[in-house]
Amino acid sequence: MTEPKLHKQEVSMRKTIKIRNMELGAGRPKVCVPITAIEEEEILREARLAVEAKADLVEWRADFFAEADDMEKTVRLGSRLRDVMGSRPILFTYRTEGSGHSMELEKYIELNQRMADAGDVDLLDIELFMGDEVCQKFCEYAHERNKTVIISNHDFDKTPNDQEIVERMCKMRKLGADVPKVAVMPRNAEDVLTLLSATNQYANAHADGPLITMSMGWLGQLSRISGEIFGSALTFGSTTRTSAPGQLDIADLKYVLDVLHRPENV
Numbered sequence: 001m002t003e004p005k006l007h008k009q010e011v012s013m014r015k016t017i018k019i020r021n022m023e024l025g026a027g028r029p030k031v032c033v034p035i036t037a038i039e040e041e042e043i044l045r046e047a048r049l050a051v052e053a054k055a056d057l058v059e060w061r062a063d064f065f066a067e068a069d070d071m072e073k074t075v076r077l078g079s080r081l082r083d084v085m086g087s088r089p090i091l092f093t094y095r096t097e098g099s100g101h102s103m104e105l106e107k108y109i110e111l112n113q114r115m116a117d118a119g120d121v122d123l124l125d126i127e128l129f130m131g132d133e134v135c136q137k138f139c140e141y142a143h144e145r146n147k148t149v150i151i152s153n154h155d156f157d158k159t160p161n162d163q164e165i166v167e168r169m170c171k172m173r174k175l176g177a178d179v180p181k182v183a184v185m186p187r188n189a190e191d192v193l194t195l196l197s198a199t200n201q202y203a204n205a206h207a208d209g210p211l212i213t214m215s216m217g218w219l220g221q222l223s224r225i226s227g228e229i230f231g232s233a234l235t236f237g238s239t240t241r242t243s244a245p246g247q248l249d250i251a252d253l254k255y256v257l258d259v260l261h262r263p264e265n266v
């Protein structure tokens with residue numbers, strides 16, 4: 001009788017992405033702290049907290065920044081943020097989907113382009129629902145500037161079926177995303193399994209690089225801890241405020257990941 005395989009799968013055919021000192025898709029899932037402060041100094045303070053908490057990277061949720069409309073200011077703040085983060089990557093996100101924040105499409109595109117031009121951020125998040133052409137053109141624009149693009153999609157009130165989730169990620173990749181990201185809300189435990197199963201299917205049958213998924217809310221916490229087993233390369237953990245329901249405190253998240261990765265457990 002052959003022994004059951006109890007250990008972590010070591011070999012993956014998926015490419016990894018090197019961003020500054022971080023290799024997305026290799027080793028442990030990367031822990032990203034969202035920065036959701038409103039004022040400049042508070043944003044920088046949250047970034048310092050993320051560094052102290054040993055985040056692998058931060059996500060600047062610029063939709064919370066009171067002055068995001070002022071592009072000059074936003075670009076300048078990006079540069080101050082870079083000084084705080086040192087060699088850790090910065091993900092720039094202006095979230096409209098489900099965030100209560102909004103920006104005209106033209107401005108949304110311009111803001112993201114200006115941030116890509118400035119060079120202080122490393123990854124940019126574009127929302128799938130902005131349209132195929134917007135996503136495709138932005139990916140080309142960002143790639144010319146050596147930036148990594150995440151195309152993301154959120155369902156804040158339900159979990160679509162697994163086929164739909166897989167199709168969305170395939171579409172994101174086709175539009176040029178380096179990393180597809182899907183976040184969904186479970187209504188029951190089965191929905192969490194659906195998200196994990198879709199992640200596993202996409203990772204095994206379609207993905208040629210890193211992907212990110214999560215199931216939100218209390219039920220979805222499991223996916224934020226165990227997503228890597230199904231193929232997700234990054235998980236969000238917070239220091240002060242969460243940017244989505246179900247996000248764990250970074251210290252708790254890192255503790256659980258440490259337990260899963262203890263040499264005797266892998």
Ligand SMILES: O=C1C[C@@](O)(C(=O)O)C[C@@H](O)[C@@H]1O
Pocket residue numbers: 034059061093095125152181183214216236243244245247
């Ligand atoms: O897309 C995501 C994922 C997220 O919604 C989460 O559920 O952790 C948190 C957001 O800040 C980020 O942009």
